[in-house]
Every structure is written in C-alpha cells, then in structure tokens.
Amino acid sequence: MNKLLIAAIVGTLATKSVLVSADAFAATTTDSSASKAKRPAPARRIIKRKPKAEAAAAAKTDPIPEGATKWSCKDAMTFYLKGDMKRDAIVTVNWAKKDYKLPRQDTTTGADRFHDSASGMDLVVIPTKAMLFSDKDESRLADQCVTAEMAAGATAPTQSEALKNNPLITPEK
Numbered sequence: 581m582n583k584l585l586i587a588a589i590v591g592t593l594a595t596k597s598v599l600v601s602a603d604a605f606a607a608t609t610t611d612s613s614a615s616k617a618k619r620p621a622p623a624r625r626i627i628k629r630k631p632k633a634e635a636a637a638a639a640k641t642d643p644i645p646e647g648a649t650k651w652s653c654k655d656a657m658t659f660y661l662k663g664d665m666k667r668d669a670i671v672t673v674n675w676a677k678k679d680y681k682l683p684r685q686d687t688t689t690g691a692d693r694f695h696d697s698a699s700g701m702d703l704v705v706i707p708t709k710a711m712l713f714s715d716k717d718e719s720r721l722a723d724q725c726v727t728a729e730m731a732a733g734a735t736a737p738t739q740s741e742a743l744k745n746n747p748l749i750t751p752e753k
Contacts, residue, residue: 641677648674651710653725659712665692665705666739673703675712675721692738707735 648660663671671694673680680701682694692705700715709730712722730736 642674642679644674645672645679648672649727651722651725651727652731653710653712653722655723657722657725659722659725661703665694665737670694671703673701673712675701692736705736705738707738710736 644660645662648662651659651661653659660674661671662674665671668684670681670683673682673694680696680699682696682701682703685693685695687693690706694703694705695701695715697715702713702715704711704713708726709723710725711720712725713719714721727734727737
C-alpha cells in the first residue's frame with residue numbers, strides 16, 4: 581500500500597515538473613524569436629568538399645616494401661613481410677596498405693611472435709602457417725597464411741625451424 585502511495589506522489593510531481601519546464605521553454609523561445617528578428621542573418625559559409633576519389637588518394641598508403649615476401653592467406657587476404665624472421669628483432673608487415681613495425685616477442689611455445697602494442701598488430705608464425713591478429717578489436721585479421729615456398733611444401737622461415745635444422749645446435753643422438 582505504501583509503495584502504491586509513493587508511486588502516485590512521484591508520478592504527480594513528475595508531471596508537474598514536465599509542465600513547468602514546457603512552460604519555461606515556450607517562454608524562452610518566444611522571447612528569443614523576437615530578438616532574432618532584429619538581428620541580420622549571418623553570412624552563409626561555402627564549404628568546398630573534395631570528391632571521394634581525391635579523399636581516397638589523400639589517405640595515407642604505404643608502398644609495399646622492396647624485397648618483401650608475399651604471404652597469401654585464406655579468404656583471398658594477403659600481407660607482405662619484410663625482414664628475416666630467423667634473426668631480425670623487428671620485421672615490417674604491410675597490411676591494408678599500411679606498414680607496421682613489429683618487434684619480436686619471446687615465446688615458450690617455439691612459435692615466432694611479432695607484436696606491437698601501440699598499433700595492436702600481432703603476427704604469429706608456426707612451421708605450417710602464419711596468423712595476423714588485431715588487439716584493438718580482438719579479431720583474427722588473416723589466417724592460414726603461407727608463402728609460395730610453404731605452399732610448395734617447405735616450412736615457415738622461422739627462428740625455431742632454423743635452430744632445429746642447425747647441425748651445430750642439434751644434440752647428437
């Protein structure tokens with residue numbers, strides 16, 4: 581019963597405040613419309629807009645780095661990788677016409693991982709494929725990416741594969 585009484589009082593007060601604010605709004609609009617009639621109309625600004633083709637050309641696009649390796653992925657996606665994954669601390673990935681400098685990250689799994697927290701780009705390479713992730717929207721941008729050599733049966737040019745195939749490092753049996 582008390583809840584019903586409180587709800588009725590709150591409803592009554594709410595409708596009165598709406599009516600009061602509507603009356604106040606009407607009073608201010610009539611006063612301001614009278615004052616606007618006395619002022620001259622402001623000059624219109626002409627804004628020139630670029631056509632879409634010019635706007636697209638003005639967008640920053642990085643050329644594919646010279647000497648970069650093409651990685652073909654599932655769903656007709658591609659990216660280009662410049663650098664030696666076996667020894668370089670930073671590689672350059674050209675994805676969606678932009679270059680990303682990705683520093684090497686240590687892993688315990690044996691995969692090569694290159695990750696830049698500023699851009700959110702994350703490249704993970706295992707012996708059979710590479711995957712490109714985005715930390716920003718937590719999505720996989722490209723999957724099952726391989727080079728032409730990998731498509732022919734070779735393994736990925738990773739640091740772990742180079743160490744595994746090095747006779748100086750491989751323990752004797």
